[in-house]
Every structure is written in structure tokens, then in C-alpha cells.
Amino acid sequence: MTTNPAANPPVIDAASVDAAITTRMSARAFLPTPVPRTTLEHILQVASRAPSGTNTQPWKVYVLQGRSRDALVDKCCSAHDALRADPSLAEQYREEYDYYPEKWVSPYIDRRRENGWSLYGLLGITKGDKDKMHQQHQRNFRFFDAPVGLMFTLDRVMGRGSLVDYGMFLQNIMVAARGHGLHTCPQAAWNGFARIILPHIAAGEDEMLVCGMALGYADPADPVNGFHTPREPVASFTHWLE
Numbered sequence: 544m545t546t547n548p549a550a551n552p553p554v555i556d557a558a559s560v561d562a563a564i565t566t567r568m569s570a571r572a573f574l575p576t577p578v579p580r581t582t583l584e585h586i587l588q589v590a591s592r593a594p595s596g597t598n599t600q601p602w603k604v605y606v607l608q609g610r611s612r613d614a615l616v617d618k619c620c621s622a623h624d625a626l627r628a629d630p631s632l633a634e635q636y637r638e639e640y641d642y643y644p645e646k647w648v649s650p651y652i653d654r655r656r657e658n659g660w661s662l663y664g665l666l667g668i669t670k671g672d673k674d675k676m677h678q679q680h681q682r683n684f685r686f687f688d689a690p691v692g693l694m695f696t697l698d699r700v701m702g703r704g705s706l707v708d709y710g711m712f713l714q715n716i717m718v719a720a721r722g723h724g725l726h727t728c729p730q731a732a733w734n735g736f737a738r739i740i741l742p743h744i745a746a747g748e749d750e751m752l753v754c755g756m757a758l759g760y761a762d763p764a765d766p767v768n769g770f771h772t773p774r775e776p777v778a779s780f781t782h783w784l785e
């Protein structure tokens with residue numbers, strides 16, 4: 544007999560739930576320590592409890608480790624270098640959906656700038672240091688040295704709402720990973736290279752790339768992981784109506 548899930552008591556250890564959420568951060572340096580497949584499967588199974596409109600569960604996950612990971616890293620790092628040498632190649636590398644706005648406005652552009660310059664400042668990268676910026680950006684295409692790379696696709700027939708569902712699934716993965724001492728970095732940086740990635744992972748014709756994600760044990764000694772991003776206070780984004 545299955546128990547009624549609605550009859551379950553509230554999660555007693557609320558502090559652990561909060562800690563899993565608040566200790567999640569985008570790690571950008573990982574140790575080479577492998578992650579057992581059973582752990583990855585468990586995280587994905589837990590994450591799949593994410594809600595989705597009419598339970599459509601629109602997510603599809605590709606787990607890259609070892610050779611498949613390394614080969615993709617090589618292909619995309621080469622493409623990234625080639626793009627720098629010949630910016631006209633950008634035509635070939637269009638993202639399939641607009642993750643960011645075409646025209647940035649305040650306050651988002653201010654937060655974006657603050658985020659970028661705080662990170663570069665921490666790494667000692669100054670404005671105009673194009674080589675270092677390129678190298679740092681390319682760390683994305685090495686999954687920041689994480690041993691596990693995840694790629695997420697969505698069937699193109701689905702609507703924009705499926706991206707809302709997807710966000711919940713992605714966040715579940717990142718939060719569940721914390722329960723195993725793991726860290727993550729969600730990565731839209733890969734999206735421009737969909738035409739390299741989709742054939743590499745043998746995705747179907749109907750699949751579009753949503754984003755990638757690095758997953759592994761964060762390197763606590765690397766200063767980049769000391770980057771703590773600010774948040775607006777609750778009062779600044781909440782309207783209480785009577």
C-alpha cells in the first residue's frame with residue numbers, strides 16, 4: 544500500500560533544506576575527484592520530482608564523463624579560439640533561444656556588470672586584458688575542470704512554459720548535489736556551440752540545447768570559489784498587498 548504523500552509531515556530538518564539551498568553557488572574550479580554513477584543517478588532521480596505543467600517532464604539529460612567529456616571540451620575550446628581569431632564565424636554559432644535580452648536595461652545591466660567585474664577583479668583580470676578574459680571564458684568549455692559535464696535539451700515542439708519547468712529541474716539537481724558534498728555551475732555559455740554539442744551527444748533532430756552544467760567537488764583552495772554574489776533584500780522585490 545502506498546502512503547498518501549500529502550499526509551507526510553513537514554520536513555523536520557528545515558535548517559538542512561535551507562543550507563542545501565543557500566550553500567549552492569556557482570563553482571568555477573573543481574577537483575578531478577570522480578563522482579560515482581550511483582550518486583549521479585540518485586541526484587537525477589530526486590531532481591525528477593520537480594513539478595512541470597501537466598507533468599510533462601520536458602527534460603532530457605546527457606551525462607558526459609571521461610572520453611565523451613574530454614572530446615567535447617577539445618572541440619568547443621578549438622571553436623572558441625577560432626571564433627576569437629575570426630569573429631565573423633559568430634554567424635555559425637547562434638543560440639537557439641534568447642537567454643539574455645537583446646537590449647540590456649537598468650537594473651539588470653548594472654547587476655550583470657557588477658557580477659562580471661567582481662569576478663574578474665577577484666581573478667586579477669583588468670579591463671582590456673583580452674587574453675586573460677578569453678582564457679577565463681574558456682574555462683566554461685572545460686567545465687571548469689569538473690569531471691562531470693551535463694547537457695540539457697528540450698523538444699522544440701514544447702512551449703516557453705517548459706523552460707519554467709526546466710529551471711525547477713535544474714535547481715533541484717543543484718540543490719540535491721549539495722546533499723552529497725557536490726557543487727555545480729549552470730552554464731549558458733555552451734548554448735552558442737549547440738551545432739557542435741548536439742551531434743556530439745547524438746541528440747535527436749527535434750532537440751534544442753537548454754544549457755550545460757559542470758558538476759563535481761569544488762576546489763576549496765581556488766580563490767574563484769570564494770566569489771559570493773549579493774542578492775537584493777526581500778523588500779526590494781516583494782509587494783505585500785492587503
Ligand SMILES: Cc1cc2nc3c(=O)[nH]c(=O)nc-3n(C[C@H](O)[C@H](O)[C@H](O)COP(=O)(O)O)c2cc1C
Pocket residue numbers: 567568569570571658683728729730731732733754770772
Ligand atoms: C541558466 C544559467 C546559466 C548560467 N551560465 C553561466 C555560464 O555560462 N558561466 C558561468 O560562469 N556562470 C553561469 N551562470 C551562473 C551565474 O553567473 C550565477 O548563478 C549568478 O552570478 C549568481 O551566483 P551564484 O550562482 O554563485 O549564486 C549561469 C546561471 C544560470 C542560472
